[in-house]
Amino acid sequence: MSKVPVIILSGFLGSGKTTLLQRLLQEANRLQLKSAVLMNELGQSDVDGGLIHSDMPAASLEKLLDGCICCSKKSEVAVSVRRLIDQHPDVLFIELTGVANPEEVADALTEPFLLNRVELRHIITVLDSEWVLEYNSLFNTDQALKRTLRRQMEVADTVLVNKTDLVASSQLLKIEKTVKKQNATAVIHFTQHSEMVMTEVFSGLRTLVYNAPTIRNSFKVVGPIRKQETAAPTYDHQHEHNGQADAAATASFSRVQTITLPVAEHTTITVKQIEQFLQQWGEQLLRAKGYVTVYDKKNKNQLVQFAGRRINWEITDYQGPSYLVLIGIDLNRERIEEDWIHLLG
Numbered sequence: 001m002s003k004v005p006v007i008i009l010s011g012f013l014g015s016g017k018t019t020l021l022q023r024l025l026q027e028a029n030r031l032q033l034k035s036a037v038l039m040n041e042l043g044q045s046d047v048d049g050g051l052i053h054s055d056m057p058a059a060s061l062e063k064l065l066d067g068c069i070c071c072s073k074k075s076e077v078a079v080s081v082r083r084l085i086d087q088h089p090d091v092l093f094i095e096l097t098g099v100a101n102p103e104e105v106a107d108a109l110t111e112p113f114l115l116n117r118v119e120l121r122h123i124i125t126v127l128d129s130e131w132v133l134e135y136n137s138l139f140n141t142d143q144a145l146k147r148t149l150r151r152q153m154e155v156a157d158t159v160l161v162n163k164t165d166l167v168a169s170s171q172l173l174k175i176e177k178t179v180k181k182q183n184a185t186a187v188i189h190f191t192q193h194s195e196m197v198m199t200e201v202f203s204g205l206r207t208l209v210y211n212a213p214t215i216r217n218s219f220k221v222v223g224p225i226r227k228q229e230t231a232a233p234t235y236d237h238q239h240e241h242n243g244q245a246d247a248a249a250t251a252s253f254s255r256v257q258t259i260t261l262p263v264a265e266h267t268t269i270t271v272k273q274i275e276q277f278l279q280q281w282g283e284q285l286l287r288a289k290g291y292v293t294v295y296d297k298k299n300k301n302q303l304v305q306f307a308g309r310r311i312n313w314e315i316t317d318y319q320g321p322s323y324l325v326l327i328g329i330d331l332n333r334e335r336i337e338e339d340w341i342h343l344l345g
Contacts, residue, residue, distance in 0.1 A: 003116070003117060003118055003119040004036075004085045004089060004090070004091070004092050004117060004118050004119070005090075005091050005092070005118075005119055005121040005205050006081075006091075006092045006093075006094060006109060006118050006119065006120050006121060007024070007091065007092070007093050007094070007121055007122045007123075007124065007201065008094045008096065008102050008105055008106070008120070008122065008123045008124070009021055009024075009093065009094065009095045009096065009124050009125075009126070010096045010100065010102045010123060010124070010125045010126070010152045010156070011098065011125050011126035011127060011128075011152060011160075012098045012099075012127075012128065012131075012132075012135070012149055012152070013097075013098030013099070014098070014128060015098070015126040015127055015128040015162055016126045016128070016160070016162040016163065016191075016193070016194040017095055017096075017098075017126050017194075018095065019193055019194040020124070020126055020160065020194035020196075021037070021039075021093055021095050023194060023195065023196075023198070024093060024198065024201065025037070025093070027198045027201075027202060028090070028091055028202070031202060031205075033090040033091050033202075033205060034060075034088070034089045034090045034091075035060070035089055035090070035091055035092075035093065036060040036061075036062075036084040036085070036087060036089035036091070036092045036093070037060065037061045037062070037084075037092070037093045037094075037095070038061075038062045038077070038080050038081060038084060038092065038093070038094045038095070039061065039062070039094075039095045040094075040095065040096055040097045040100065060084050060087045060089060062080040062081075062083060062084055077105060077108040078108045078109070078111040078113070078114055081094075081108070081109065081114060081118065082113060082114060082117075085114075085117055085118060090205065091202075091205055092118065099145060099148060100148070101148050101151050101152070102123045102125075102151070102152060102155050102156075102256065103151060103155060103256065103286055103287070103327070106120055106123075106256045106258065106327055107287055107289075107327055109258070110258055110260075110289065110325045110327065112291070112318070112320055115260060115323075115325065120254050120256060120257075120258060121205070121254055122157055122158060122201055122254050123155055123156045123157055123158070123254055123255070123256055124156060124157075124158040124159075124160065124201070125152045125153055125155075125156035125158070125159050125160070126159075126160045126162050126194060127153070127159060127160065127161050127162060127175065127179070128162060128163055129161055129162060129163045129164050129166060129167045129171065129172065129175060130163055130166050130167055132161075132175055132178070133171070133174060133175060133178065135149055150182060153179060153182045153183055153186075154182050154183050154329075155183075155255060155256050155329060156183060156186050156255070157185075157186055157187065157254050157255045158186060158187045158189070158200065158201070159179055159183065159186045159187070159188050159189070160189050160191050160194060160196060161175050161176070161179070161188060161189070161190045161191065162191050162192070162193075162194055163191075163192065164190045164191060164192055165192045172190060176188060183255075185255065185330075186255070187200065255329050255330055256286070256327065256328070256329060257326075257327070257328060257329075257330070257331050257333070258325055258326070258327050259325070259326045259328075259331060259333055259336055259337070260323055260324075260325050261290075261323060261324045261325070261326065261336070261337070261340045262321070262322075262323050263290075263292055263293075263321075263322035263323055263324065263344070264322075264344070265321070265322075267293075267322070267344055268295050269292065269294055269295060269343070269344065270294060270295050270296045271294050271296055271313065272296075273343060274292065274294070274304060274324070275311050277339065277340070277343055278306050278311065278326075279309075280339075281326070281328065281331065281336070284328045284329055284330060284331055285306070285326060285327075285328040285331070286307075286327050286328050286329065287305070287306055287307040287327050287328075288304070288305070288306040288324060288325060288326045288327065289303070289304060289305045289306065289324075289325055290303075290304055290322070290323050290324035290325050291303055291304075291316060291318045291320065291322055291323065292304055292322045292323075292324060293322055294313075300315050301315070301316055301317075301318055301319075301322070302314065302315060302316060303315075303316040303318065304324070324340075
């Protein structure tokens with residue numbers, strides 16, 4: 001079965017996400033790719049969804065209103081995604097509200113009925129050049145929001161520093177330094193009106209749609225800001241990829257990876273073994289979950305969830321095959337899979 005590639009758009013309120021989404025939809029249409037869109041807005045009225053529908057009426061559209069997609073609406077994400085992929089799109093775009101954490105959405109994509117039907121390809125975060133450096137002081141009393149805005153930057157594989165025409169070049173240098181401090185491997189684009197070269201974003205989507213094998217390793221090089229001779233420079237970085245141009249056709253760029261580890265029927269495995277396995281991957285492992293029949297739980301099917309360095313077990317009525325899903329940043333897939341095979345013996 002082919003997997004639908006998923007592209008997540010994040011960034012604080014007013015940064016330019018919807019404008020970017022419109023550009024991505026236009027490019028997908030130019031490439032003759034069928035698009036689906038899941039949009040989230042905090043209010044009860046649908047503003048951006050109407051813009052997208054009028055601009056691209058052929059795109060399949062789902063809207064989650066009056067709540068954050070990673071909080072009160074999280075339970076609805078997987079259901080909405082399923083409805084969209086049942087329409088067999090070539091690519092699915094998920095635009096998050098400005099206060100959403102992309103990690104939570106990546107987690108929702110690992111539900112059993114989605115696991116083999118979608119593949120996260122990119123997390124693109126849009127930053128507002130005018131305000132991004134002020135957020136720490138503006139939201140000084142809201143630590144949860146500050147952490148969310150930082151995570152939007154940290155987990156992205158592509159960062160758009162948008163509205164560059166509204167700030168001085170010295171401000172852009174400070175923003176670039178800040179981005180690199182939080183995320184040394186993301187590709188940075190300096191943009192106006194969210195306009196960027198989209199080759200990297202759409203690279204390999206058709207081969208994924210038609211079930212071609214994918215290259216697992218990602219490669220991203222952040223180029224330095226070049227000095228401009230004009231007083232009001234325009235930033236549009238082009239990046240080299242260490243001679244791996246051919247690989248770009250099928251590579252998955254997302255830093256947030258999901259690794260599915262199967263558990264064969266009648267495998268004898270214990271709670272302690274699984275917990276030790278999960279704890280060895282350090283801060284790179286954001287969360288894990290799965291359904292596993294464990295020996296020391298009277299061979300009952302258990303839902304295991306790992307988050308914030310804590311592991312929770314509970315009995316479940318899930319009847320499908322056992323598996324464990326790891327979600328993390330820049331995980332070493334080969335080593336994880338080898339250690340898992342060794343553990344199962």
